[in-house]
Amino acid sequence: MLDGLRWLALEVKYLDRAQSFYEAFLDLEVRSESDHEVAFAAGDTDLVLRRPHSVPRGGLHTHYALSIPRGEYDSWYERLDERFDLVEHTFGDSKSLYFYDTEVNCVELGQSDVAGPGVDGVFEVVFEVEDLDRAQALYGELGFETVDEGDDRKRVRMTAGSFDIELWEPHLGLADARGGVHVDVGIEADDPGAVVDSAREQLAAVEETERGYRLRDPDGHYLTVVEP
Template identity: 55%
Template sequence: MSTLTSLDALGLEVLYLDRARAFYERHLQREARDIEDGHAVALDVGGTDLLLREPSTVPRGGLHVHYAMGAPFERYDAWYDALSESFDLEEVTFGDATSLYFFDPDGHCVEIGQRDVSDETDGLTGVFEVVLEVEDLERAEDFYRALGFEPVDRGDERPRIRLDGPMSLELWEPHRGLADARGGVHADLRFSGTPLDAIEAVGERALDVEVREDSNAVRIRDPDGHYLTVERE
């Protein structure tokens, strides 16, 4: 049983906040709001906050993160047409769904993929996949399985595993993947869930555990240095 119920936020590190803000406001058609005393901004992409953060605090936000946002089937072509005016998009089809890929100014690989949803949520349906770079695939798999993720696919040629939970999580040992994307390092993932259950599940395997706000939130650092914050629903 999963101790995590939804991905609420994904942190991305950016070199220049103004540049990143302008990029995402323009291309994702979202308005950013200031957070963290002006060192970061947040954009709501269908229920998940993208946190764009300058190097200033810990967690920092991930470097070269490959992440995917959903678009309803009927809205995908509109996203492709709008983005193709600015990018040489790459497309890949998975079964009956297609994804497009492009890069932001800080090297994050942005994916928008078709999702079978009825609520258009203003054209995006949240972050449904994040790719993390890990040193030891077996160790990382054991850690995330303890949190309730379940394996659904493994790489044949490259060391990777796909896990399903409140969202899809791809764990990659270092390599270039689709669209030359890389797995993120020191990523910042924020979930709704049960904080004390998360501590019980992985506390002994984590690099660090910080209980916050009268046990209503816990921040866990996984064996590869990724930060997971679990807040009580």
Template identity: 60%
Template structure:
């Protein structure tokens, strides 16, 4: 039903310091024509693999997520170089965690988003994908039910059931309010865009379970019960 994550939108207070972080620190290059950017003067998009990472001033809806923890893919062999550059000349106070045989480093952007750079099987060079987003939710049961209807599969649960990890076109972690690794928090009013090959099925699935649902042409826009903004973009075959 869902084919891929088209974009993740983040709210930034000021574009210039945010752009310096993403373009100079993380070495990302902006691109024009992102489907998530309707006002280029107040937003910018960066391609990370097949997903756009979007920075957006809070002057409309969707605003973009606040204090969102998300994970970006880097080639495994580049990890030490990233660590040395970020902790050395750039002076970031990094956290590191190991997951099986893979390592991840954590740092914060100027707007308090916790950015994870994780060793992944990607080509690179540099950041080459987005593989996880953390959403803050009020009720794990309700959120888990909603996202499972969209095709996400629960693969892990945290202690005392404060988090649920779900696999889909991107890994979603659903967190009740708490501090996670590197004191990260789940994002609030996170803006996610998905590509789908069955937009009509998604509309039928979500009707009556979300706070709002609006179809315009090849897009379906929903706001879930936790205030997260979900946009579903039909591929050519699903329109």
């Protein structure tokens, strides 16, 4: 069973500039760093900034959503509105604001039931896919459950416990966001081997690593399945 997002990696051209952005505007603290990547603490998830170095590279123009406490939303909006052309949307009784980082990733801050303070987790990542039906079937086999489908069938929302993914055919979404290309995520599962076996025939590649199993889907996205 899938149950948590361990990391999300983003490809950056200039690591120092991107690191400064996330420290200055999102108050993220560095959890680890090397010559080619920096991992920030976003709740229990690592938000990784990675220079092109090897595969998996990290996602390009990835739309992803960070959790913030409900009561902090207005203060985050006021603070970021001084610098960015924010876009705001309401989903039921929750609000989200959208802006772009130095690498044209669309960053969403969404009201969530988290303790905080500040950014406290990643609750959504968007993957761009060529064939929506194929991708939906694959991620269903991996353990994601479909919870919403766009009226025009350009997107599908799927959940796995504490986080969601959205599968998008190429298009511009809210705030003109795009789905990520060659996204790299780490996902927790009680039995990584069983997750792999459930969808092995549909995967482009499977590699056993020290941390679990690294999977590559037909659209070039990487998922590493690890034990909690």
